[in-house]
Amino acid sequence: MLDIRLIRENTxxxxxxxxxxxxxxxxxxxxLLSIDTARRSAETERQKLQGDRNRISKDIGIAKKNGQDTSPIEAEVRGINDRIEEIGRDADAADIRQRDLLLSLPNLPHEACPVGHSAEENPEVRVWGDKPSYDFEPKDHTILGQTLGMLDFEAGAKITGSAFVVYRGAGARLERALINFLLDLHTTQHGYLEVNTPHLVKAECLVGTGQLPKFGDQVYHSPEDDLYLIPTAEVPVTNLHREEILKVEQLPIQYAAYTPCFRREAGSAGLGTRGLIRMHQFDKVELVKITAPEVSMAELESLTANAEKVLQLLGLHYRVIELCTGDIGFGSAKTYDIEVWAPGxxxxxxxxSCSNFGDYQARRMNLRYKGEDGKNRFPHTLNGSGTALARLFVALVETYQQADGSILIPEALRSHFGADKIS
RNA sequence: GGUGAGGUGGCUGAGUGGUCGAAAGCACAUCUUUGCUAAAGAUGCGUAGCCUUAACAGCUACCGAGGGUUCGAAUCCCUCCCUCACCGCCA
Incomplete structure (x- = not known):
């Protein structure tokens, strides 16, 4: 949410x-500007009338004590009350409208965010490793997964629907090993605190991080309980501190969380979505930071580096791109995407996707911290996948496939997986 | 799901219709004094909005949430939520 004062004063x-x-x-x-003007004038009028009422009501109390007849002034206050109610309706309506408009406005791209219109204009920031070469035709993960009995798309479709999968045997174990590997890496090497949160959240959490009200059609919703399945751990984890005033010593807060993520993907079904690449449910380890504003850009760099470390340890070739202003997410001020190479x-x-949201989410969830000077400020929030599992699974099995159809497990993952190959 | 108790400022905790935004204590901040591993005193110390502003100040709202009664509600009434205890059920 943008600061209405910023909009007013720096339109x-x-x-x-x-x-x-x-x-x-x-x-x-x-x-927004015209509503804001109307709102403030109605608000001022209302407050003036309320002040009148409070003063006169006090007088009534005193007069009654003195045994005086107060019925004429009581009638006067009733008249004031009618006007308060009338002007109050205008003020409340304007207030609601203003809030709706503010919630529908995306964050301002940071000045460090490259200007551009679409994904084609996203600059590449760096590349790590090289595309592996094979003396055979590398297979797609769906082939590998089904041949090795790791992935069962038919079963997923049977019990739930398309874009759901069942992991089996070594596949299920590999998925679990990756989750543990990621959590262990971030908690023991990168200083994140592991949290395990509910997968169902209230609407206000989604408002807080920016998915609602605008993207309600992308999340699963249980109307009986008015709860939503999380589209990313960003939602429950960032909202852990909603409506709180943190102490400055608590910053930066760094959380790592594994959760499944649920996405309706309304309107994008079937578009180049072979295999595991675009699922309605996928696992992800998410990194979330809450930091002082001054350091958030530096923290974005370290968060991105923490995510990159995953791919480096697993020996997977990747590139980092920076999203341009035409491509960044709704609430983000600056975003890096990490893209891993999938040979198949x-x-x-x-x-x-590692983003700095500035104070945009903090304002939406009324998350603040008390600064050194005792004043309450909005901290900056950041998050990034560290990393998404399904696609990491794809890159891993496609990268480490052998001519005989088996898959080597990279060194760093072996203790978690418990074997050095899948065959 | 049932029964009971309860939700007041950072914490503890008074306050059952009128000058209560709310006593007192603790914690915290600044200052003073005595002096030294501390003590005493003074002052200050919630959040948001509006209006002004160089700044101060002022006004309004907020005592779990939302409604209602009233000239006036932390206080009375209704609904809901949450917490705690016990019971039931259950992974």
Whole structure:
């Protein structure tokens, strides 16, 4: 959520930054400004009337004590109350409208975020390793997975539907080994605290991180309980501190969490979504940071490095790209994507998206910290996958496949997996 | 799911219709004094909005949430939520 005062006082700057995003928000800003003016004038009027009422009511109490007849002034207060109610309706309506508009406005891209219109303009930041070469035709993970009895897409479709999968045998074990490997790495080497959160959350959590109200059609919802299946651990983990005032000594807060993620993927079904690459449910280890504003950009770099370490240890070739203003997510001010090479696909797969949200999410969830000077401030929130499992699984089995159809387990994963190959 | 108790400021905890945004204590901050591994005293110390501003100040709202009664609600009424205890059920 943007600060209404920033919009009021630096309208041009706000419009100019938003203009770099895809989508047109100038008219929303204009409506916001006129609603804000109306809201404040109604609010001022209401508060003045409430002040009148409070004063006169006190007088009534005193007059009654003195045994005086108070019925004329009581009638006067009733008249004031009618006007308070009337003007209050305007003030409340404007307030609700203003909040709705603010929630529908995306974050301002940071000045460090490269300007561009679409994914084609995302600059490549760095590349690690090389594309592996094979003296045979590398197979797709769906072939490998089914041949080795690791992946059963038919069973997934049978019990739930398309874009759900059943991991079996070595596949299930590999998935579990990867989760443990990731959590162990981030908690013992990178200083994150492991948390294990509910997979169902209240609507306000999704508002807090930005999925609601705008992207409600992308999340699974249980109407009886008004609970939502989490699309990412970012939601429960970042909201752990919603409505709180943190102490400055608590910062930075660093959490790592494994959860399954549930996504409806409305409108994108069947589009280049072979195998594990785009599922309605997938596992992910998420990294979340809450930091002081001054250090958030540096923390984004370290968070991204923490995610990259995963791929380095597993020996997987990857590249890091920076999302341009036309491609960054709704709430993000700056984002790096990490894309791992999948030889069977002949393409890079996004396995991590590391973003600095600035104070955008903190404002939405009213998360603050008390600064050195005793003033309450909004901290910055960051998160990134560390990493998404399904696609990491794809890259791993496709990269380490052998001519005989077996799969080597990279050194770093062997103690977690308990074997050095799958055959 | 049942029964009972309860939800007040960072914490403890008063407060059952009128000058209560809320006593007192603790914690915290600044200052003073005595002096030294501490003590005493003074002052300050919630959140948000509005209006102003160089700053201060002022006003309004908030005592779990939402409604209601009233000229006036932390206080009375209704609904809901949550916490704790015991019982039931259960992985």
């Amino acid at each position: 041009d700057l706000v419009k100019q930054r938003l203009a770099h995003r895809s989508g047109d928000y100038a008219s929303v800003v204009d409506e 696909q002949g393409t890079y797969l996004e396995v991590s």
